[in-house]
Amino acid sequence: MLHLGLSLTYALALVSGALAVPSQQLHTRQQPFKSTVITTHNEPWAIAFLPDNRILVTERRGNLRLVNVTTKTAGTITGVPTVAYAGQGGLHDVALHPKYAENSLVYISYAESGTGGAGGAVARAKLTLDANGGGALSGLEVIWRHSQRATGGLQFACRLLFGPDGALWISSGEINQMTPAQSMTGNLGKVLKLNDNGTAFAGNPFASQGAVPAQIWSLGHRNPLGIDWDAQGRLWEVEMGPMGGDEINLIESGKNYGWPLVCEGKHYDGRTIPAHSTRPDFAAPKTAWVPVISPAGLIIYKGDLFASWKGNAIISALSAQALVRVTITGNTTKEAQRISMGKRMRGIREDKDGAIWVIEDGTNARLLKLTPN
Numbered sequence: 001m002l003h004l005g006l007s008l009t010y011a012l013a014l015v016s017g018a019l020a021v022p023s024q025q026l027h028t029r030q031q032p033f034k035s036t037v038i039t040t041h042n043e044p045w046a047i048a049f050l051p052d053n054r055i056l057v058t059e060r061r062g063n064l065r066l067v068n069v070t071t072k073t074a075g076t077i078t079g080v081p082t083v084a085y086a087g088q089g090g091l092h093d094v095a096l097h098p099k100y101a102e103n104s105l106v107y108i109s110y111a112e113s114g115t116g117g118a119g120g121a122v123a124r125a126k127l128t129l130d131a132n133g134g135g136a137l138s139g140l141e142v143i144w145r146h147s148q149r150a151t152g153g154l155q156f157a158c159r160l161l162f163g164p165d166g167a168l169w170i171s172s173g174e175i176n177q178m179t180p181a182q183s184m185t186g187n188l189g190k191v192l193k194l195n196d197n198g199t200a201f202a203g204n205p206f207a208s209q210g211a212v213p214a215q216i217w218s219l220g221h222r223n224p225l226g227i228d229w230d231a232q233g234r235l236w237e238v239e240m241g242p243m244g245g246d247e248i249n250l251i252e253s254g255k256n257y258g259w260p261l262v263c264e265g266k267h268y269d270g271r272t273i274p275a276h277s278t279r280p281d282f283a284a285p286k287t288a289w290v291p292v293i294s295p296a297g298l299i300i301y302k303g304d305l306f307a308s309w310k311g312n313a314i315i316s317a318l319s320a321q322a323l324v325r326v327t328i329t330g331n332t333t334k335e336a337q338r339i340s341m342g343k344r345m346r347g348i349r350e351d352k353d354g355a356i357w358v359i360e361d362g363t364n365a366r367l368l369k370l371t372p373n
């Protein structure tokens, strides 16, 4: 269990069980929280909290589950459309409409098959819960699609987030097509700001350029898997780079984040990519990771339960098998702590009480509730 990298003092303290882990220690092997296993899932991707404290969990093969936290059981929500389960694709995110209590609308993102391969789609539907711990989606309406499809099943992303002004934000991956992330004729590799019905939000930066550009808030993204707001109303995003070059970005209206023209990583075949410093006209990441951590989810922590983490970014990371805590000071970010979880971490959300919920990746993946020790 003890790791070669541990300092002797730390190792001895771990053995004696006496040490509180210093908050600034970067690689934390003793978890600074209590972790409660709620349910186990098959390839989960995302979670969303219902007002009755139950939790929707998406599973990539196309199952939407309803978790009762008290009984630690998961029922099924029927009516999910057929998803393109291949590569990284399948059922992805789930989010509640800001007025869910009135309209019962739930949004899902997923990969769908069609001519030319698979692309991302976002649909909304009415969720009706039954008395047996399950429910159904009805009146499903696809409100957004990737403007292009591709074979390979990679980098769909499509994280969904409602903003303070009620807009629907989609972090659209470039489905491994690279240059379309720079093209204003398509919506791949972009952060998009839409109305709740999928039309472009009024006042978007490229609204004068036509219907597709009107969706776009920012461009030049690769595989943007996490987006969240900070307390000042700024939007932060994490995205996976190729071989090296995972990023956390401050997302601003009309900015170009440079993929695939600049990146701190390399292509998988070893070809180099110019660094961000060569093109100051593109927005550079606030932090880039080489080697990668594989960021798959992001929250900006807002609660009081983990008081010293307020305002920090917390990233669920796949290859790092960790929660990566990043401090934000003004416009600067810094990795402060890497909490080893021993599993690839797929998703992260904060509940209204400030507890942090995470889901592991893959089969037999656990939904965990994290609360202070």
Ligand SMILES: *[C@@H]1O[C@H](CO)[C@@H](O)[C@H](O)[C@H]1NC(C)=O
Residues within 6 Å of the ligand: 052, 053, 054, 068, 069, 070, 071
């Ligand atoms: C969770 O299950 C318990 C036990 O069956 C039940 O009493 C409770 O109402 C359920 N929670 C919700 C929100 O349905």
Ligand SMILES: *[C@@H]1O[C@H](CO)[C@@H](O)[C@H](O)[C@H]1NC(C)=O
Residues within 6 Å of the ligand: 195, 196, 197, 198, 199
């Ligand atoms: C979509 O929503 C916007 C904003 O609420 C509204 O102005 C527009 O009419 C709606 N479009 C359709 C087709 O429902």
Ligand SMILES: *[C@@H]1O[C@H](CO)[C@@H](O)[C@H](O)[C@H]1NC(C)=O
Residues within 6 Å of the ligand: 252, 330, 331
């Ligand atoms: C932070 O970024 C914003 C927007 O780009 C800019 O207006 C502001 O001056 C920056 N602040 C600092 C301290 O660099």
